[in-house]
Amino acid sequence: MPHVEMVEALLARGWRGRLVFFSSGGAVYGDALRLPIREDHPKAPISIYGLHKLILERAFAQLAEDRGFELVILRVSNPYGSMVSKPNQGVIPILIKSMLHDTEFQVIGDGRAERDYLEMSDLIAAIQKASVFEMREPVEILNIGSGERTSLQGLIKTLTELTGRKLRTTYLPSRIDVQSNVLDCGRAREMLGWEAKISLNNGLVKLVERMNVHHNRK
Numbered sequence: 259m260p261h262v263e264m265v266e267a268l269l270a271r272g273w274r275g276r277l278v279f280f281s282s283g284g285a286v287y288g289d290a291l292r293l294p295i296r297e298d299h300p301k302a303p304i305s306i307y308g309l310h311k312l313i314l315e316r317a318f319a320q321l322a323e324d325r326g327f328e329l330v331i332l333r334v335s336n337p338y339g340s341m342v343s344k345p346n347q348g349v350i351p352i353l354i355k356s357m358l359h360d361t362e363f364q365v366i367g368d369g370r371a372e373r374d375y376l377e378m379s380d381l382i383a384a385i386q387k388a389s390v391f392e393m394r395e396p397v398e399i400l401n402i403g404s405g406e407r408t409s410l411q412g413l414i415k416t417l418t419e420l421t422g423r424k425l426r427t428t429y430l431p432s433r434i435d436v437q438s439n440v441l442d443c444g445r446a447r448e449m450l451g452w453e454a455k456i457s458l459n460n461g462l463v464k465l466v467e468r469m470n471v472h473h474n475r476k
Contacts, residue, residue, distance in 0.1 A: 285305055304435070319331075331399045335373070337378050363426065364428050369414070371438070374439055
């Protein structure tokens, strides 16, 4: 695995610092037995992506134990915002783009699936704190999310109000996916002194404004 090989290469050169690994709070847990989801919730990913993240978590944890470096695993919910490295990745920017360009959006299932959306600047603040906080154990696992769940239907409704545009939709059959996901971030609040500051509505306002400016320049 390239990620593990990279850390092993650093270790071979004498590095013994702190690794902050971005896992997926939306994928490693699988179907929630209870909401909100805490870090000790059973891990039962139902996607290849979630399984891959869980395998990396365990590989890094074993490596940290064997080789003596600090590991912080951040199980991040669904980040969005203008600072995301791939701005057209994820349902929120795709929805906005579809509305601005009047293109069809494909809804998989009935639109009632719920996710925990986190504005990117809140995630950056969590990463900064995770890099320097006083760890209690050599490996710490923290959920990083907004702590609130929003359905796709709810997203579409809010974005319709913000953009003043209707969305053309096509409904496709459901696929195997997590129905509801929202993270309990109490541990991050306790250990990092961190919590999400930007509401979904405020985050969407900023992103719509930015994407609208870009759209109007074309």
